[in-house]
Amino acid sequence: MRERTSIDTSKRYTPKWSSNDVESHKAYTSLRWDPSKHFTLRSVFFYQDTRIRNHLISFSQQVDKTFIPRTTNFPWEKYENYGGYIYLDTRFSTFAVDHKLTLGYSSTYYEYFLRGNGFVLRSGTSLSLNEVKNLSEPDWGESFGKGTVSSPWIDQYNNVLIGDDITFNDQWSAMIGFNYATTMNKASGFYGDGIKYEKSALTPSVSVLYKPIKDVTTYVSYMEALERGTRVGNTYTNFGEVFPPLVSKQYEVGLKYDVNPNLLLSTALFRIEKANQFSNQAMPIPTYVQDGLQVHNGVELILTGKVTDNLTIMGGGTLMDISVEKANDPALEGKKPVNAASRMGKIYAEYALPWITGLSLTGGIYYTSERYGNAANTDKIPSYTLYDIGARYATRVLDKSLIIRLNVINLTGKNYWQDATYLGVPRTVAFSASMNF
DSSP, X not given: OEEOOOXXXXXXOSOTTOEEEEEEEEEEEEEEEEEETTEEEEEEEEEEEEEEEEEEEEEEEOTTSOEEEEEEEOOOEXXXXXXXXXXXXXXXXXXXXXXEEEEEEEEEEEEEEEETTOOEEEEOOOBOHHHHTTOOXXXXXXXXXXXXXXXXXXXXXXXXXXXXXXXXXXXXXXXXXXXXXXXXXXXXXXXXXXXXXXXXXXXXEEEEEEEEETTEEEEEEEEEEEEOOOBOOTTSTTTTOBOOOEEEEEEEEEEEEEEETTEEEEEEEEEEEEEEEEEOOOSSSOOEEEEEEEEEEEEEEEEEEESSSSEEEEEEEEEEEEEEESOSSGGGTTOOOTTOOSEEEEEEEEEEOTTSTTEEEEEEEEEEOOEESSTTSOEEEOOEEEEEEEEEEXXXXXXXXXXXXXXXXXXXXXXOBSSSSOBOOOSEEEEEEEEOO
C-alpha cells in the first residue's frame, strides 16, 4: 500500500507553453402554458456552441515519487450540443383518487468537430515535478492543425416518458413512471471505422409514500436508468473506444420530517448498482476498462432549511459500504471501486446580518474520506477536509436587482488529491457581480 505524495497545489508545475482556451456560447428558452386548471404545457430548448484549443499535461506518479508526463496537443475543436423537452401535465380524479399525469419527450444531441487528424500525444520519461515545468515543447509535426474539418463523433439520447403522481388519501400516495430511453452513438475517422450502436430500454421508477403523522413522510422507491456508454479519453491506449450502454439500478427507503415549515430533516437507506470502470494503471500509457459491477450500500442524513429567521443551513453526511461484484477478473471482486469514498460530510450555512439589510455571511465545511486510485487498491488517496467562507450583498440599483459575491475557497490552502488523476483546488478568491435587467 502506498499513499499519494502531498503536492503544493498553489504552485504551477506545467511549462509556460501549456494552455487551455475555451470559448462557449449558449442560448436557452422556456415556455409554460396553462390553458385551463386541468392542463399545463411545459417546454425548454437550448443550444450550446463550444470551441476549445489546449495543450494538456497529465502525470502518472511512480513508486519512487517521480512522475511520467504525457503531453497532448489539440487543434481547435468544436462541440455543438442542443436539445430540449416538452411535457404535458394533466390533473383528474378517478372516484376518490387524485392523479397528476405527465406525458413527455426529451432529446439531447451532441456533435464533435475537429480539423485534420486530431490531437497528437507525446509520452516522456520519469521526472520530478520541478523538472516537468522546464520541459521543452515537443515537435508536433508539420501537418498538425491542418486539413479539413470533419465530424468523427455524434451522440444522441432520447426519452419518451409517462408518469403518474397518485394521491389515495391524506396518508397514502405513490409515484409511478416509465421511461423508454434510446441512446445512439456514431463514430468514424480516428475513433474507428464506422462504429455505431443504438440501444433502447424501458426503465421503471416506483415510489410509495406513507404519512403516519402530519409532519412525517416515509417512502420506499425503486429506479432504473439507461446510461450511455462511456467514451474512453485521450490519455488511454484505447482512446475512442465506446463501452456498451448499461442499465443502473437504485433501491431506497427513507423518512422525511418537517421540523418546522422551513426546516426539513431526511434520512435514507439506499443501494446503487452500476458498471465498474477504471484505469488499469499500465505504463507508460494505461488502458481504460469496464469490468463487473460496483455496489454502493449506504445511509445518509440531511438537514436543510432555516434554523432561525436569519440562519439557513444545509448539511448532512453519507456512510457507504462499497465493493466490486461480479467481475470477470477474480482479483477485483471484493475490492473498493476507484475514486469512491465511503464517508462524506458537509455543512453550509448562511447568516443574514440583521443590522445590515441585504448582507449575508456564508461558510462551509466539506469532508471526504480516503479512496483508492487503482482497481487493486494499492494506491491510497488520503482523506481531506476543506473550509470555505464568503459574503453576499443584495441590493437594488436603478430599480434593478444587484448581487455582489466574495468567496474564499479552500481557506486553509489544503493540499489534496481531488481524485486519482487531478490535484485539488488551491486557495482561491472569487469575486462576482450580477444584475437583472
